[in-house]
Amino acid sequence: MSLFGIQVTLMVHVLFGVLGILLAVALLVYVLNANEKNIPRIRSLSLYTALSMTLSYVIGGWWYVIYYYPERDIIRAGAWKWAHTFFMEFKEHFFFALLFLSILLPIIAYRNDLMVPENRRLMLVVTLLIILIGLVTDGSGAIISRGVIVGYMGR
Amino acid sequence: MANSKLDKITIGFGLSGVVVIIFNTLLVIFKELTPAFKKAMADATGHHWTTHGVIVIVLFIVLGFVFSGMAKPESWGADKLSKTILWSVIIAGGALATFYLLH
Numbered sequence: 001m002s003l004f005g006i007q008v009t010l011m012v013h014v015l016f017g018v019l020g021i022l023l024a025v026a027l028l029v030y031v032l033n034a035n036e037k038n039i040p041r042i043r044s045l046s047l048y049t050a051l052s053m054t055l056s057y058v059i060g061g062w063w064y065v066i067y068y069y070p071e072r073d074i075i076r077a078g079a080w081k082w083a084h085t086f087f088m089e090f091k092e093h094f095f096f097a098l099l100f101l102s103i104l105l106p107i108i109a110y111r112n113d114l115m116v117p118e119n120r121r122l123m124l125v126v127t128l129l130i131i132l133i134g135l136v137t138d139g140s141g142a143i144i145s146r147g148v149i150v151g152y153m154g155r
Numbered sequence: 156m157a158n159s160k161l162d163k164i165t166i167g168f169g170l171s172g173v174v175v176i177i178f179n180t181l182l183v184i185f186k187e188l189t190p191a192f193k194k195a196m197a198d199a200t201g202h203h204w205t206t207h208g209v210i211v212i213v214l215f216i217v218l219g220f221v222f223s224g225m226a227k228p229e230s231w232g233a234d235k236l237s238k239t240i241l242w243s244v245i246i247a248g249g250a251l252a253t254f255y256l257l258h
Contacts, residue, residue: 126237
């Protein structure tokens with residue numbers, strides 16, 4: 001793949017991750033204001049969040065396995081080697097929690113009565129965790145990108 | 156009348172998520188402390204992280220269906236499941252961050 005293609009692939013991974021976070025925020029608002037009329041929207045948003053996060057995982061995972069090694073070596077040789085040794089290592093593994101919670105979201109939404117307060121609270125907890133883990137992994141990705149720049153600057 | 160009980164598949168996959176999120180952290184710690192195991196994981200699919208992903212995803216799906224079959228809605232309310240999921244993420248995330256800070 002061309003250098004342009006590799007960079008675009010990485011940006012698409014980030015775009016789906018950010019989109020997943022935004023969809024989860026929208027979902028949170030709808031769940032906080034749940035009524036009979038917006039239950040279909042809550043259900044579709046939960047599905048779109050899961051799809052977006054899954055696409056982010058598949059695209060990002062493919063990029064990581066195939067194209068990350070040269071960048072990893074640059075980061076590790078630079079002043080910000082912890083961008084890899086802590087942030088990438090943490091992000092690549094903690095993302096699985098985000099993936100499983102995202103898959104759980106539509107299961108809760110489609111298979112339970114969301115007019116029951118306890119069920120809505122479960123939806124809220126899972127959605128909030130998705131937003132928080134999403135922000136942590138997104139921020140980690142930004143630090144990893146800066147780690148590459150810092151690595152180049154030290155050459 | 157509203158159905159306040161959680162459905163069995165929700166309980167099953169919720170509990171599967173709890174178990175696999177914790178297992179995911181334990182697998183990370185074990186493979187990082189056991190180079191031979193990490194190499195075997197890498198040899199299996201070409202990259203240790205790919206093998207790691209296959210293991211936890213397959214486990215999540217299998218345990219999800221197993222726990223769904225065993226689930227008793229009267230024993231697992233939504234609030235109890237919410238707290239269990241929340242604590243599993245806090246413990247697994249905290250342990251993972253601590254491990255990589257010290258490793």
